[in-house]
Amino acid sequence: MADKPVALVTGSSSGIGAAVARRLGAAGWRVMVNSSHSVRQGKELADALPEAAYHQANIAVEAQAQDLVSATVSRFGQLDLLVNNAGTTKVIPHHDLEGATPQVWREVFDVNVIGTWQVTVAAVPHLRATGNGAIVNISSVSGSRPAGSSLPYAVSKAAVNHMTRLLAASIGPEIRVNAVAPGLIDTPWTTDFIEPRANVTAGAPLRRIGRPEDVAEAVYAMAVGPYTTGEVLLVDGGVHLR
Secondary structure, eight states: OOOOOEEEESSOSSHHHHHHHHHHHHTTOEEEEEESSOHHHHHHHHHHSSSEEEEEOOTTSHHHHHHHHHHHHHHHSOOOEEEEOOOOOOOOOTTOTTTSOHHHHHHHHIIIIIIHHHHHHHHHHHHHHHSSEEEEEEOOGGGTSSOSSOHHHHHHHHHHHHHHHHHHHHHTTTEEEEEEEEOSBOSGGGTTOHHHHHHHHHHSTTOSOBOHHHHHHHHHHHHHOTTOOSOEEEESTTGGGO
16 A cells, blocks of 8 residues: 655645645645744644654755755655745835845745755656656735735745746656645734725735635645646635726
């Protein structure tokens, strides 16, 4: 009997990442849970899943990104799926150009773009070894339209979208690479987004903001879909239609 598939989900101690980890666990996957800071939450989630472990790592640090992948393969013996969910942002109005300092740009890009790249590069040999590996990047609707918590964040997610397409064209056929781009999702990040929550609820065709589980279902579909690569899937309740 073949080993159960293994997934590494970065930034998975809460929110979307935790929902993805739970969805994969429910489908019989073995899961490596990760966070840079929320160690207790990460360990509790791993303990609650059927077959999971936790590893603390800051993906913006190259050595830690590499160690995260190595720890996953050491623990489970293989790696079939990488979900690049870890991300960061700074809430800055788009018109506040001075507020989006070079330091903010560096902090956001270090995690969202360079961190994603570092984990991916470390994971590719292991994903390729399976002959059917997959990468799913968590992007944002703000990567394809003028929205988002800050201008640096939106630009970082546009970079993730293009990275997704470039990788898909470069590392197939052994590895498929896709992205899921959520709209406004009910997570600890968005608790204070009172006006955006009201606007989405009133204007989206589905008349509600998203749940982490909505994104997790999309991630799972991209993870197992055998003939989809280079796709950026919007999961925003139809807000992009408005």
